Amino acid sequence: MKKKMLEQTFRLERTARIPVGFWLHLIPEAETGDAVARPSLAEESISAHRSFIRTVRPDFVKTMSDGFFFYPSGGVPRERTGPSDLAAIGPSDPWIQGQVEVQRRVRETDPELPYFYNIFSPLTSFRFLAGRERLMGLLKDDPESLAAGLGRMGKGLAALAKAIVAEGGADGIYLSVQNPERELFGSDFYRRLISPAETAILDAARSAGGRSILHVCGYAGIRNRLEDFAAYPADAISYARAVEGVPFPAARAVFPGKALIAGFANTPGSVIHRGTRAEVEAETRAILKEAAGLPGIIVGADCTVPSDIDLERLGWVREAANPKAAWGFPARWRLPAHSEAMSKLKRSSAWQATDILGENI
Numbered sequence: 001m002k003k004k005m006l007e008q009t010f011r012l013e014r015t016a017r018i019p020v021g022f023w024l025h026l027i028p029e030a031e032t033g034d035a036v037a038r039p040s041l042a043e044e045s046i047s048a049h050r051s052f053i054r055t056v057r058p059d060f061v062k063t064m065s066d067g068f069f070f071y072p073s074g075g076v077p078r079e080r081t082g083p084s085d086l087a088a089i090g091p092s093d094p095w096i097q098g099q100v101e102v103q104r105r106v107r108e109t110d111p112e113l114p115y116f117y118n119i120f121s122p123l124t125s126f127r128f129l130a131g132r133e134r135l136m137g138l139l140k141d142d143p144e145s146l147a148a149g150l151g152r153m154g155k156g157l158a159a160l161a162k163a164i165v166a167e168g169g170a171d172g173i174y175l176s177v178q179n180p181e182r183e184l185f186g187s188d189f190y191r192r193l194i195s196p197a198e199t200a201i202l203d204a205a206r207s208a209g210g211r212s213i214l215h216v217c218g219y220a221g222i223r224n225r226l227e228d229f230a231a232y233p234a235d236a237i238s239y240a241r242a243v244e245g246v247p248f249p250a251a252r253a254v255f256p257g258k259a260l261i262a263g264f265a266n267t268p269g270s271v272i273h274r275g276t277r278a279e280v281e282a283e284t285r286a287i288l289k290e291a292a293g294l295p296g297i298i299v300g301a302d303c304t305v306p307s308d309i310d311l312e313r314l315g316w317v318r319e320a321a322n323p324k325a326a327w328g329f330p331a332r333w334r335l336p337a338h339s340e341a342m343s344k345l346k347r348s349s350a351w352q353a354t355d356i357l358g359e360n361i
Contacts, residue, residue, distance in 0.1 A: 002019075002059050002060065002112065002113055002114060003112065003113070003114050003171070005017075005019055005059065006019060006059065006060055006114045009236075009259050009295075009296050009297075009298060010211065010235045010236055010259045010296070011296075012257065012259065012295040012296035013295060013296075014295055017321070017322040017325055018288065018297065018298075018299055018321040018322055019059040019060070019298045019299070020058075020059055020298065020299045020300065020314070020317055020318040020321055021058065021059055021060055021062070021261055021298050021299070021300045022058070022272075022300055022301055022305055022314045022317075023061075023062040023064065023304055023305070024304050024305045024306065024307050024309060025064060025066055025304055025307050026045060026048035026049060026052060026064055026066060026307070027041065027044045027045050027048055027066050027067065029041060029067070030064070030066030030067060030069070031066075031069050031128070033066070033067045034067070034070065035067030035068055035098055035102075036068075036094050036095055036098050038067075039098075041066075041067040042067055042098055042101065042102050044067075045064065045066050045067055045102055046102055046105045046106055049061070049063065049064070049102075049106040049109065050106065050109045052311075053106075053109045053110055053113070054109065054110075055311055056311055056314055056315075058113070058314075059114075059298075059318075060113060060114040060115070060116065060171075061106070061113055061114070061115045061116070062116050062117075062118055062174050062213075063102065063103050063106050063115055063116065063117045063118060063170065064118050065099060065117070065118045065119065065120070068095065068098065068099050068102075069120070069125075069128050070125075070128055070129060071086070071095070071125045071126075071128075071129060071153055071156065071157075072087075072089055072093065072095050072156075073085050073086070073129055074087060078128075078129045078130065079130070079131065081126075081129045081130045082130070082138075082149070083126075083138065083142075083145045083146050083148060083149025083150070084145070084149065085149075086126070086149040086150070086152050086153045087152055087156070088152045088153070088155035088156045088159075089156040089159065090156075090159055091159045091160075091162065091163045091167075093156075093159075096156075096159060096160045096163055097163075099117070099160060099163075099164065099168070100163050100164060100167045100168040101168075102168075103115065103117050103164050103168030103169065103170050104167070104168045104169055107168070107169045107170070111169075114171045114172075115169070115170045115171050115172075116170060116171060116172045116173060116174040116211070116212075116213050117161075117164045117168065117170045117172075117173050117174065118173075118174045118176065119157055119160060119161060119164075119173050119174065119175050119176070119201060120175075120176050121157075121175060121176060121177040121178070121194075121197070121198050121201075122150040122151075122153040122154045122157060122194075122197045122198065123135075123150060123177070123178070123180060123194055123197075123198075124176060124177070124178060124217075125153060125157070126146075126149070126150060126153065135180070136180070136181065139180055139181075139184075139185060140184075143189070143193055144193075146193070147192075147193040147194070147197075150193075150194065150197045151196065151197050151200075153197065154196070154197025154198065154200045154201060155200065157197075157201045158200050158201045158203070158204035159204070161173050161175075161201050161202075161204040161205040161208070161210070162204045162205070162207065162208040164205075164210075165205055165208035165209060165210035166208045166209075170210060171210060171211055172205055172210035172211030172212050172213065172235070173201070173202075173205045173210060173212050173213070174212075174213045174215055174238070175198065175201055175202060175212060175213070175214055175215065175234070176215040176217050177198055177214065177215065177216060177217065177229065177232075178216065178217045178218075178219065178222070178224055179222075179224045179225055179228060180194075182223070182224065182225050187225060187227065187228050190225075190228050191228065195228070195232075198232070199232055199233060202214070202232060202233050202234055203233060206233065211235045211236075212233070212234045212235055212236075213234065213235065213236045213237075213238055213261065214229060214232050214234035214236070214237050214238065215238040215239075215303070216229055216237065216238070216239045216240065217240065217303060218239070218240025218242075218243030218244055218302055218303070219303065221243055222243075223240075223243060223244050223245075224239075224240075224244065226239065226244065226246065226251065226254045226255075227254055229255075230254055230255060234258065235258070235259065236258060236259035236260070236261055236296075236298070237251070237255045237258045237259070237260055237261065238260075238261040238262065238300065239251060239260070239261075239262050239302075240262070240302035240303065241262035241263060241302060242264070242265035242266075242270075242302050243265075243302055247290050248260060248262070248290050248291040248294055248297060249290075249291075249294065252294055258296070259296035259297070259298060260291075260294075260296060260297055260298070261298040261300045262298075262300060262301075262302070263283075263284075263287040263299045263300050263301060264283060264287070264299075264300070264301040264302070264305075264317075265301070265302055266301040266302045266303050266304060266305050266306070267302075267306075268306050271283045272301060272305055272309070272313060272317070273305065273306050273309055273313075277316050280313060280316045280317060280320070281316060281319075281320040284299065284316075284317050284320035284321050285320060287299055288321060299317060299321050
C-alpha cells in the first residue's frame with residue numbers, strides 16, 4: 001500500500017493520507033569511514049537501517065550511503081585528487097558492489113516498502129574528495145577540465161544508479177545536488193558545465209526502471225537557484241523550504257508536475273529536533289495549511305535530521321498530518337538498545353550529522 005501511495009503522490013493524485021518522510025545518518029564515521037576497506041561499517045549501516053525501519057515503519061526509506069562518501073580516486077590521496085584522477089568506474093567496482101549489497105540487504109527488512117538510495121552529485125562528491133577550497137579554485141581557474149572530470153565521475157555514478165535499481169532492488173535513487181556559490185557562478189555556467197553529469201545519473205536510474213527524487217540541498221544555510229534544476233528528469237523534488245524561504249505554491253510553480261518533499265527545518269535545536277509535541281504538531285498543521293489544495297506533497301525536512309533525535313517525534317508529525325488514521329504506534333519510538341551501530345552513535349561525542357567540511361548534508 002505504501003508503494004501505491006507513493007506512486008499516486010508522484011503522479012500528483014490524491015491519496016488516502018499525507019505521506020511523511022524523514023531520514024538521518026545512522027552510523028558513526030559516515031563521512032570519513034571507508035566501507036570498502038572496512039566492511040564492518042557496511043554491516044553497521046545495514047543493522048542500523050533495519051532497526052530504523054522496524055521502529056519507525058516509514059512511508060518510504062532513503063537508504064543512506066554512509067561509509068561510501070568517497071568516490072574512488074585511483075589510489076591518489078584525496079587531498080591531492082584532481083579532475084584527471086576521476087575515472088568512469090564500472091558496475092563491478094567494489095565501491096559500487098558494496099553499496100548494492102547494502103541496499104539489497106536493507107530492502108530485505110521489508111520488501112513492501114519503497115526504497116531510494118542516496119547518491120551525491122559529482123560536484124558534491126568531488127568536494128568530499130578534494131575539499132571546498134580546491135573545488136572553488138578549479139571552478140574559477142579551470143572549469144573545463146573540472147567539467148570533464150565530473151563527466152567521467154557522472155558516468156561512474158550512473159553505473160551505481162543502474163546497479164542499485166537493477167541489482168540492489170531499490171525503487172529508485174535520491175540524488176543530492178547544489179549550486180556552488182550561486183553569486184559567483186550563474187545559471188548558464190551551471191547548466192553547461194555541471195548539469196550534464198547530474199542528469200546522466202537520473203537518466204540511468206530511469207533506464208533501469210527506477211524512480212528518482214532530486215534533493216536540492218541547502219547545506220549550511222546556503223541557498224540555491226531552484227530554477228537551475230527545473231528541467232531535471234526527476235519524479236519528485238526534495239528542497240530546503242526553511243533555508244530557501246520558498247513556500248510550497250512557489251516551489252510547485254518552479255517544478256510543475258513534480259511531487260514536493262519539504263517542510264521542517266532540520267538544524268539542531270529546531271522544532272522537529274527539540275520542540276514540544278504541541279510545537280511539532282502546530283508546525284505540521286502550518287506546513288499543511290501552506291500546501292492546502294496542492295496534490296503531491298510529502299511532509300519532511302530540509303535535509304537529514306539530527307542523529308540524536310528521538311524517533312517518536314517523527315511519529316508526532318505523521319499523526320498530526322493524518323489525525324484520522326489508526327496507527328497503533330509503540331509507546332516510545334526508540335531504536336532498540338541492542339542496535340550496536342546506534343549505541344556507538346550515542347557514545348560518540350565527536351559525531352555530528354555534518355559532512356567532512358562541517359556542513360549539513
